[in-house]
Amino acid sequence: MNILVKYNTTRQYTKTLCEPLEIEDYTPQSVAFASPPKWHLAHTTWFFEEMILKPYFKDYKVFDEEYGFLFNSYYNSLGKRINRGERGLITRPSVETIYKYRVYVDKHITLLLKYFPNDSDITNLLVLGINHEQQHQELLITDIKYTLSKNPINPKLYKEAFANNIVEEQKQEFIKIEEGIYTIGHDSNGFCYDNETCKHRVFLEPYTISNKLVTNEDYINFITSKGYDSPKYWLDDGWAWINNNNLKAPLYWYSIDNEWFVYTLAGLKKINLKAPVTHLSYYEANAYANFVNKRLPTEFEWEIAASKLNWGNTWEWTNSAYLPYPNYKQEPGAVGEYNGKFMINTMVLRGCSVATSPNHSRYTYRNFFSPETQWQFTGIRLAK
Missing domain, CATH: 1.20.120 (Four Helix Bundle (Hemerythrin (Met), subunit A))
Known part of the structure; x- marks a missing residue:
């Protein structure tokens, strides 16, 4: 083309x-x-x-x-x-x-x-x-x-598009990755952003990573187990954030007659329990991982395991701060402002989502948002 x-x-x-x-x-x-x-x-x-x-x-x-x-x-x-x-x-x-x-x-x-x-x-x-x-x-x-x-009549814009109802049918397993020195970063002739360049080596301890995303059903268990009321699961910033904003559930969730519903671009829908949970902040993702005695993968662990994962349903929070790779140099002029100046106070997300445009995803892509971000399609993959 x-x-x-x-x-x-x-x-x-x-x-x-x-x-x-x-x-x-x-x-x-x-x-x-x-x-x-x-x-x-x-x-x-x-x-x-x-x-x-x-x-x-x-x-x-x-x-x-x-x-x-x-x-x-x-x-x-x-x-x-x-x-x-x-x-x-x-x-x-x-x-x-x-x-x-x-x-x-x-x-x-x-x-x-x-x-x-x-x-x-x-x-x-x-x-x-x-x-x-x-x-x-x-x-x-x-x-x-x-x-x-914010419209009280829950408008319908698209039919079922962007509803994030893709169910992962496989049985949950934790994929084992051996310790070793691995190469990180973009390595083909195709397009990438400057924050993906500067290939470099990292040493990874042995770890396992889930082949499935955390589901709505899983997350409801966190809610009903008083996860939002238990400070032991939360980072201090996250605990202050949920309390200052009186949060008890993910963005767009509503409890109606003891059933959970979610606002989608196809209107208000009953939650699909088997679909991946989404519209979570990093704080919520990290708290859930603590709740189940797991953790979020680092962006390097995610990238090395990507070929073994069925990713692409929702952006996945990692436990990595958004920082420059070794030898990264910001481009001069306006183009240099594209990524480099945001390398502070944000966390890396990997993968893509149901809203990502066609041909705009790759396993080296480094998305980044501040930890309270919920309005993007963001979810959880666990590691241990």
Whole structure:
């Protein structure tokens, strides 16, 4: 598949995800971390305009001079930007105008590739932009789910998509991995982010890792056993967090007439007991592991075992802080702000989820979120 086809396919998938939206769905922002769909549509477009068209398309005229302020996310080197929690206040430009913006940028990307079909710098930035948009496709799904979950009528957006009901039928076993020196990091010619590079060796003690994810039924046992009321299972930060927020169950869970239900993008559903539990924070994942006298795997243990695991249903918390690999060097300029500056106060997740875009997963992928994060599709795999 050539680069223009990949580009157009990715851009079309974003539009497809937005097809079920009503015009009223595009703008609301229920909380600072959940950006509105309109902002995602514009930001991913701005990325191509700012990173590729402005430096490489001669005499390129930006669609609107204000968009750099409105739709920059966190690139300090590219100037001032609107506060993250105020993205839902951007009622103008209209949704119609943002779709015109996408068409405008797509047209110029097509022309640029016609003029420079074999320019490696442009191609590499396009591949990065495509992967960036795929990340925002998953964020678009999880952000709109969070916003719609605040609507008391439990809206249905998609049918059964993104419901996370894939049941693992195999019997639970703990796979044994021998001690040894293993190589970690990306090792193929395909795309990866800079935080996956710098292959290096690690020594691992012998360990075992579950071939199945923790299920909703398993986690309900933690709840009914007063897991949320027992400080012995919790990190101090986690204990303070659940108490400050009065949490007694995973995000989107509701107890109705002594039965558990969960909000999904297909509406409120009775919980599938055999499906993997998801929308858990690192704090909750770690507490559950303590409850069953197990632990979370490190990201290195996860990567070495990945070929033996059926991963891909939900992002899996690891017990590894998000830190640079040995010899990692942050790229110069705005591209260097993509991953490196977030290597503090976050934990690594591995795998992918039911909301991850097609062709956007690999066993070396290092996702990362702060430990209280719940709104992503995040779950638990145990190790010991």
